[in-house]
Amino acid sequence: MLASLKGVSQVILIENAWTGFIIVIALATVHVKLGVIALLSAIIGTLVGYLGGADKSAVHQGLFGFNAVLTGLGLSVFLTANLATILGAAALGTLCTAAFMHLFKRTNIPVLTFPYTVVTWLFLLASYHLNALRLDPGLIPQDLAHWHMNTAGEIDLASGLLNGIDQVYFQTGFLSGILILLGIFWASWRLGLLAVMGTAIAWPTAYLMGAEITNLNLGIFGYNAVLTMMAVSSVFHTRERPALLVGLLAAVSTVPVTAGLNTWFQAYGMPTLTLPFVIVTWIFLGARQVLPKL
Template sequence: MNGISQVILIENAVTGLFVLAGITFANYQMGIITLACALLGTWIGHACGADRTAVMQGLFGYNAVLTGLALSLNLAGGHRWWLALAGAAASVFITAAMMYVARNSAIPVLTLPYILLTWLLLLSPYHLGFFKISESLVPQDLSRVEFHREGTIQLLDGLIDGIGQVYFQQNIWASILILIGIFWAGWRLGLYAVIGTVVAWVTAYFLETEITFLNLGLYGYNAVLTILAVSAVFGSGHRLTGLIGILAAVFTVPVTAGLSSWLQPYGLPALTMPFVLVTWLVIGAREKFSRI
């Protein structure tokens, strides 16, 4: 369960159970793959002799969970489930390698192993026929992309799903269960998550994004992860920490838009790369600015 909750930077088994319940409620197949990948990642870490504390904290499970979910949703064909499990297993070794490389650095690995592995595997169908990519991931020429601002705003769905989308959930009840799990781990964590999705929604709205993206919560999840990381998990304890977290959450919106445009010709989703980049920037800046 810690491997599931660590996706949102929380080490709490009950939180992981709430998240698993929410995912399973929305789609039982996704619930199964989530649990299987968490088990697989934790077992590999233990079997390969990783530090027991790190294994128990779920640090070898969260990238496996995200990789399994991403591949099962974005690959096509009946064997995508086995590919999802294989990808989840591979992410554990990549996580371990990156943790070793960054061992003397203040910069955390975060979800980078999952991002890089998922991008590589989603690009492989163009040269490897065994892999079949989902029809939803279609490379687009930026010069021909059409912008559609029109639509009816679904405020509550957009705000709540901004939290659920951390686990690829577009279901209000699944997202609510995930939010309850965050509040279970700590009311401040829950408050930060709410602030993150609200700030991202408002920022994206005033920057005139497409209404569809607002309703799906696609600008919220990176902001939620970023504010949790910057203000809570890797917070400096300074009185400006909360404000820095909010500003970082705001910054994820243009970063998400820019990365999405950059990846559009390859048909790749931005995933949690905006969260990783913005969090790294803030942590790096703190090494030079002692008051943030």
């Protein structure tokens, strides 16, 4: 169970069972179903890793659980399907995690959440040809030639900043956001500050670049920046002191990358998910192997 809870916390790049427990509670405050699916998905991912003979240390760290958790939560949010389908997809997310670990093992680049994005997109797209899967009505392909931005609306800075953290787990509630942030600080005050810095730099960057107010308030431009800030500055940084300036640059970079990918995927009616975080973090971690002072 501890490894499964770590699988929940590893979504936000933290190995801490108590943080995972707090986040499960945070999800349950929004809907009990979300908390249950997150925990069950983590258990399934951990079992697949354990029964499949994966390195026990990696299993105990929760590294086979977090993509399963995200897959389960993502399909619960964007798709109407039975529990067996969702948990089966979570198991597939773990298999993809193992496959990408093998493909990436000589690169010194982590797979991050890429396996979950692939599996989630495939299941969402499958809904067009499988009646058992019903796509969220809000996810409809849009004709870019006739699409126009709507920058109207009232700014809600506090919600926008908190949702930038909350959206890591697909949420936008005040209580869930506070609990998730509490869980991060419980594990590490340093990672907590980096998470706050990530959402705090992404919001004004997106605002100054002319982002839609609705997306700012929902934290759409924040969660990828939060993950990237934590990953580049600390989690995958080998030095004792965080690489704050590089992390801030990486976090800022996620804003135009998110906007660009949103444009690309809205033509297919698909969410961008955490692909901006994956791309930007890969770029900076890859560059660091050639430019070690970054």
